Amino acid sequence: MTSSLFVGIDVGSQENVVCCLTQDDEKRPVSRFTVTNNRPGILEFQDRISKLAKQKQAEEILFGLEHTGCYSTHAAMYLQRHLDFGVQRRVYVFNPSLIREFKKSHYLSAPKNDRVDAWFIAAKLRTGLLPHPFTWSEPLMALQRLTRARYHLMQDLSRESNFLMTNLYLKFSDYSSTGPFKRNKLSATSIAVMEEFESVEELCEMPLERLIEFLVAHGKNRFENPEVVAKVLQKAARSSYRLPQSMSDSVNLAMASSIRVIRTVQEQLKALRKGIEDHLATIPQTLDSIPGIGPILASGIVAELDVSQFKSHAEAAKHAGLAWTVHQSGKFTANRTRLIHSGNRYLKYYMVEAANSVRVHDPVFAEYYAKKRAEPKEFAEGRTLALTARKLMRVVFYLLKTNRLYTPEGGVRQRA
Structure with a gap:
C-alpha cells in the first residue's frame, strides 16, 4: 500500500x-x-x-x-x-x-x-x-479570464438596463408596452429618443415630418416605414402619464447617467469580443459547428468545461448546475423538483444562452423546445430552457470528447 x-x-x-x-x-x-x-x-x-x-x-x-x-x-x-x-x-x-x-x-x-x-x-x-x-491549461485559463469578464459585464449591462427602464417608465410610461422599440429598447435610435426629448409633451408637439427625419437619421434609414414608427411613438407619448417639472429633471439626469454607463459597457464588450475570438482561434474545438453557437458562446463553454474530468455528459451537466434534485422516500417520489444550487455558474450561463440560440437555428432543438414548452408545468419557460440546455450538453460533451463536427440532422461527421 x-x-x-x-x-x-x-x-x-x-x-x-x-x-x-x-x-x-x-x-x-x-x-x-x-x-x-x-x-x-x-x-x-x-x-x-x-x-x-x-x-x-x-x-x-x-x-x-x-x-x-x-x-x-x-x-x-x-x-x-x-x-x-x-x-x-x-x-x-x-x-x-x-x-x-x-x-x-x-x-x-x-x-x-x-x-x-x-x-x-x-x-x-x-x-x-x-x-x-x-x-x-494556460490557453484555457487565459480564455476563461476573458469570458468571465464578459459575463460580469453582461450582468452589469442587464442591471443598468433594468434601472434605466424603471426611470423610463416614469418619464414615458407607455414606451415599453406600446412604443415602436419594445423589442429592442437599447437600440441606437431608441437611446436617441430617450436623450433628445426631455418630456413626452415635447415629443407630442413635434411636427410629424421632423420626427420622421429624426428617426431616419438616427436609424440610418433602416426603417421600412418610418412614418408608421413616428405615429406609433407619438401615440404612445400621448397616452403616457405626465411628470411634474422638478421630478422630470431628476429622472432625465438619472437616465442620462445610466445611458452613459450602458454605452461604456457596450464598448468594452466589443473589445472583449475581439480578444475572445483571437484566443479561441488557437484552441482546437468544434462547438461553433453547431447552428446558433458562435465564437462567444463556444468560448464560454470551452473555457469552463474540461471534459477530461468527467466520465459522462450527466456528470458534466451536474457540474454546470443542469441537474435536478431528487426527493424520494419509501414509495413517495416528489413530482416537483428544482435545479441544484451547486455548479459552475459561468458554464450554466453560457450553456443556457447557447441553448436559447440553438433552438432558434436547429430544427432538432426547435422541435424539442416546442414539445417541452407545450407541457403544462410550472415555470414552463425556465424549465423548458433548462431542459434544452441539458439536451445540448449531450452534444457539447460528445463533440469536445471526439473533436467531431456537428450536423443539423442529429449525427456527426468526422472533422476534415
Whole structure:
C-alpha cells in the first residue's frame, strides 16, 4: 500500500495555514505551520513539505485546498506544475460547500477557524472520496479570464438596463408596452429618443415630418416605414402619464447617467469580443459547428468545461448546475423538483444562452423546445430552457470528447 502524506491548506488573502496528516487514524497532525500567500511563502512551503515527506517516507503527497477565487489560483498552479517535492503528488481543489458539509457530518458544532479548516481539508483527502485532480491549461485559463469578464459585464449591462427602464417608465410610461422599440429598447435610435426629448409633451408637439427625419437619421434609414414608427411613438407619448417639472429633471439626469454607463459597457464588450475570438482561434474545438453557437458562446463553454474530468455528459451537466434534485422516500417520489444550487455558474450561463440560440437555428432543438414548452408545468419557460440546455450538453460533451463536427440532422461527421 502506498504511503501517503495528506496536506490540507486553508488559503487566505495574506497567509496559508497548513495541516499535514498521515494514513494513521490519529487525529493529531504530524505538522502544522503557516506561510505567506506569495512566492517566497510557497517556496518555504515546498521546502518544509519536502523534508516532512522524506522524514515520513511518503511515496506520494495529496494536496487539498478550497476554491477561494483568485486567492487559491496561484497556490493551485504552483502545486500542480511548478514545485518539486521529490515524490508523486496530486492536487485537489474543493468546493467550499463540500468541506463545510464534510465538517458537519463529523462534528455538528465544530469551530470555524483556519487551523480547524486546514485539518478538515486534510481529513477529507484521507477519506479517498475525491473529485478529479486539479489540472490547468494556460490557453484555457487565459480564455476563461476573458469570458468571465464578459459575463460580469453582461450582468452589469442587464442591471443598468433594468434601472434605466424603471426611470423610463416614469418619464414615458407607455414606451415599453406600446412604443415602436419594445423589442429592442437599447437600440441606437431608441437611446436617441430617450436623450433628445426631455418630456413626452415635447415629443407630442413635434411636427410629424421632423420626427420622421429624426428617426431616419438616427436609424440610418433602416426603417421600412418610418412614418408608421413616428405615429406609433407619438401615440404612445400621448397616452403616457405626465411628470411634474422638478421630478422630470431628476429622472432625465438619472437616465442620462445610466445611458452613459450602458454605452461604456457596450464598448468594452466589443473589445472583449475581439480578444475572445483571437484566443479561441488557437484552441482546437468544434462547438461553433453547431447552428446558433458562435465564437462567444463556444468560448464560454470551452473555457469552463474540461471534459477530461468527467466520465459522462450527466456528470458534466451536474457540474454546470443542469441537474435536478431528487426527493424520494419509501414509495413517495416528489413530482416537483428544482435545479441544484451547486455548479459552475459561468458554464450554466453560457450553456443556457447557447441553448436559447440553438433552438432558434436547429430544427432538432426547435422541435424539442416546442414539445417541452407545450407541457403544462410550472415555470414552463425556465424549465423548458433548462431542459434544452441539458439536451445540448449531450452534444457539447460528445463533440469536445471526439473533436467531431456537428450536423443539423442529429449525427456527426468526422472533422476534415
